[in-house]
Amino acid sequence: MGYYIGLDGGGTFTDCVAMDSDGQIRFAKAPTTTENFSDGMFDALTALAEEWGITLSDLITSTERFSLGTTVGTNLLVERKGARTGLLTTAGHGDAILMMRGSGRITGLDPELYYHPQATDKPEPLVPKNLIREVNERVDCEGEVVVPLNMQEVEDAVRSLVEDQGVEAIAVSFLWSFRRPDHELEAMRIINRIAPNVYVSCSHKVAPRMGEYERTVATVINSYVAQKTAIYFAGAAERLKEAGFNHPLLVMQVTGGILPVKAALEVPLTSLGSGPVGGLMGSAALANQLGHSNVIATDMGGTSFEVGLIVDGEPLVSDENVVSQYRYKQLQLQTTSIACGGGSVAYLAPYSRSIRVGPQSAGANPGPVCYRRGGTEPTVTDADVVLGLISADTFLGGKMPLDRDAAVRAMENLGRQVGLSAEEAAAGILKINNAKAAELIRQQTVIRGYDPRDFMLFAYGGAGPLHAFAYASELGVKGVVIPLGNGASTLSAYGSASSNLVRFFEKEQLFRYPFPLEELNGLINKLEAEAHGALTEMGRAPEDISLERFAQMRYSGQWLHSLLRKLPGGVYGQAEMGQIVDEFKATYDALYGSGAGRVSQGVELFSVRIRATAYLRRPEQAFHIKKESRIDEAARLGHRTIVWPDDIEKVSSEVFDGRYLRFGNRVTGPAVVELPHTSVAVGKGQTLSCDVLGNMVLDL
Amino acid sequence: MEEPEKLVCDGIARGYVPPEVLSISPRLRLYSSSSATEVDPITYEVIRNTLLNINLEHGQTIQKLSISPITMIVRDFQCAILTEVGDVMCLGPYLLYLGNMLALITKWILENRSDEPGIQDGDVFLCNDPYVGTSHQQDTGLTSPVFWEGELFCWVANSVHYSDVGGPVPGSFCLASEDIRQDPPCFPPMKLAEAGKLRVDVEQLFLRQSRLPSTVDMDLHAAIAGLNLARERIIKLIQRYGPEIVKAVIDEVMDAGERAVVEKLQMIPDGRWSERVYTEVSVPGDRGIYVSQINIVKEGEYLYVDNEGTSPQVGAINNTYAGLAGGVLAPLTIMLGYDLAGTSGGLYRRVKFRPVFGTITCADFPAPISTAGVYNMPMVVATATGAVAKMIACADSPLREKAIGMADVHAYGGWIFNGINQHGQFFVGMSAGMATGALPASPVRDGVDTGGLFWVPGMEASNVEENEMAWPVLTLYRRENAAGAAGAGKFRSGLGAEEAWILHGTEQMDVHVYMDESFVKNQGMMGGNPGGRAFFKVKRSTDVNQMLANGSIPQNYDELKGEEEKTFFKGPPIVLKRGDIWCTNLPNFAGFGDPLRRDPELVAKDLADGKLTVHEAQIVYGLVLATDGSVDVDGTSAYRESRYLKRLGTIAKSPLKSSS
């Protein structure tokens, strides 16, 4: 028997999933150990082996593939625990990363804070001024050298950074290096020669995009997290090897693919924040098997609500990310998040006698009032408890009894101030929270020209399955899937287990319509050859490799807007070019109104992107074949009075233990299905059924 | 010609000032709420949040789809949702002074167009007339009614800076204009779209004036796309919750905002606060100095604002009533309405204007207005900021902590230039020297270095690479200013930035607008130093190209060999040529309090960060260092004491006095 394991670590829990050669899957989790990650990882693997009824050693030695997703890089950054990093940049431009384009004070913050300057500040610098060195070199916008690189200055700067300042890593970011990387490459050679132990990354490699600020940030973060990320991966690989695993460890990437550690470490930044991406990839893999081509993937946890879209079977890709108010350019699967989750705090809005929810969160500490950790402000989770959607006794499988009375008192206190009962206030909090979630989804779909009614909504994360019944029905989606049912909280791990090898090869180069075809075809050829070569180098057979072409297009002058267009294969002539441009214009008008794009304004194609995928073979996930219409008595936990938020009416609702629900079982709302790490609420008139893959499907 | 005292504020002879109750044709049916409608607190919050998001989406659409950097990067635009009678319900985190202007345009339309040609569902009105309600002709407003079952429910509106709207000068800033007929044309409100259909004749009329019709066309359609989106979403909201409920929420948002402001007004003692800012040169060649003054009287729960003390209107340095009101409301939005998330309508109700007309900050027709965007508007905002900040600094805690010193007076826009770029295309460039911004000092903390301009909250500086792609220039350096005397204080201003440029990919380029102040215009706060002087320096025939060829990029304008061009504030157009180097800046802004009262450790931190020289630490801040480089605490105290004594010993009492 062979196993295919996916593991997601770095959050509160280390989650893992294994599929065997027969396509059966099992999940397990264990608390993350921050001191030594591998300990928690092996705790989780031990639990996983128990699920299969085998020894840890048997599990590891018979594992065929092991892929790992992690938030370690994000943690390093947020906690400022990365390497002491120096920055080498073009003379005259060392302040760019400090000036943050004048918008670092508010980047990524709630727009309400924009009007309140005294409540905002810039973040701590990633690289302090004394670790920034400028050298003489200059390239212009056409990629022509204006001033050659002064190698002596590079050497002096590196010596000063390494010997005087003790930097462990260096980021090299020169102006226009994405047009001509020679100077950055030369600087890297010099650094490697005189300081071979210092980690170096170059901006043309990490983020080859126009805009020196965002490119520099990406490169600095990359250098900042690189070594510790490498140690983390090496530690995991080493422990696995000792335990008898003899394949390369694979690492989840924000691009939605996995890569061997060696390739992943070429740009460690692409492993940063692969957690949410794992959830999205897990959704995509399940959706693919279920035949859903359009999915809204929603992850509601304690503090945030993340949304990603899968359109025509493909997760959408974005170019930008924000961490700690630093914005950078990077290709990654698009996820958008707002502060909206179980821990979001409800409070009295000053002056208007109404209730607001968030963006402040009680987090895990003190947490909701009902957690008994000293929290005094009612949260969304408290509202769930007051209404009865969460049972105070069976929360987290009964491991953490909640203080319902305290939650009720806090809710009464809030409600009194606006003339509402505790239950009315609690119902209101859910409505507001759900409306915010629905609003984010609406923005992510409708504004991009997608109709939510064409989508299935996947709900996971600690608070997603409990609230989806409401936020999903706001949008009129086709239905809701609680992916993997019982395994919904391990979806990220499932995602890394089910991903393929993916690499992007991209070049930003401006082509104005009419495109110089020879140049464009040449660029595509070159990138495709590079892509193909890289995957064959990883040992993939040519027949397993697929290449797809994309282009970013815009109207001339639109720096903040572009449409990503999938391009046809083959060599382009006049006819293909005309078609590409016509389709761009048609899409633009469909999105922004007929005539929004002006014919007089030129069209530009400014970046060519090749996605190279090597499909990995894995067993088909086993279908549950035997349909059970009768619900196992073990699943029936009796009835509980729940106040459903829509009509604030007390209804006796049946409660189920989700672990005992089987394919074919059907639960009619109002009901709650409890799972060890979350619960699924089934509203009145809704039904929940279990499908062939172990997902729970909520019909609205 | 009529006598000035007979002028009415009709938006024709003099800036439009709407009456308390508008005169609207009975042909137009307004949706009015029944005051009895009760909205539960939950629905209220859901709808409020959705309305704010609709307006943000409106703004983001403009930002994404427009192509002039001034709009998409610098956020020189605004969008708003207004009530059926044109009161601002909420505005976006963009150029704040434009918010009230959208109200003025809309109210004027209600009073003057509701009968003929009438206001219909699907109309979009275009207006760039400063006497009706724009800051200058380039900031063209679009406003569109939202109807529900035949009744006017509310309005959605935006104002966008269009790169060139005609007139004698590329970019449409007409520095030499002495009459509005030498300015770009003014269009009082006219229908750009009628009953949902774009009027190509009106569109063509507007575009025909421009040197950049294609760019303006894209931006105009970005603005239309924003309006359409906002209008459709509001209709959906009404469909879902019913018009009574949505209307009741809009009314309540305004009332709640008003209550919030009243509560803050109660924390401020009654009194009068003023600020005075000087400007210079009314048209090129003039040597005059002119005054902008704002006075705020706080009486009970209202603010009364006037501009008494301001110079009579003159030359090309004027703005209309719209500019005065908008410029005053901008800093009030930040210092009194900071917790309203842009729902500023309630604040506006508590501010009463008593303008002195015929002045440079409230000019009568036919004073030219086109340059106001770079000269008058920031000046009015700055003057108002000074007065508001002093008032807020007298308030009870915690309100007093929200005071912010004066920011930019004239550098806004930096410089405006045109030519043929490296791609062979004609272009008009507007480099936002201000875009990196700086947060001025406050009574409780330092400002924030390159922390953005607070009255354009969402503003952003372009990347150097974006500039070099669009214009035939090369930036030699762009760096934060030093923390010297400029903006010094017990709490210092955030630092601005400086940039040095050369031509690249072209032989010459014309600069029509540039800011080289003859003297600093910024005022310090409560004993703090004023901010720095905005400059535009040019050196001719330098050896810059030789230096580049030798492998070295000049890093200090002042050390470069060449002939210093004598520049003037509003000097004649400058033709930049190969071999010239020019340097622009956004100075530091206002400091707060006596610099000798600054915590020595904060001075030492700036020293350690390389933001201050040892010499300036001593001269400006009275800091004394020990031999090991640490702060000599006792030495600093003693030295500062000697500085106080020196002030007492050497200064004779001045014979000048304030006016009665």
Next chain:
Amino acid sequence: MERQQVLIGDNLRLARVEGAIYFICACGQTLGSGDENFKDYCLVEESATASIGAGYKASDQGMADQVCFREFFCPSCGLRQATEIARVGDPYLSDIQPRL
């Protein structure tokens, strides 16, 4: 609630002293009564704006000479209570007049 005093920034206040209202420096020095301009009770130094520091000097001296930099010092402790950029000869701006 009756206001007993108004704090103006952190080194000046408006307060009642034996029934009358005065501006008072942090050092205790009175700077005129509440309906006067406290600047009239300060030591005033007037200098060229170029003297403020580096970067303040412009090429157009003729224009710069029309304005000056004013510093208002407490006559007792030497603290700088206010500054003004002003046209030479213009009266001091009476800019802070809270009432008790």
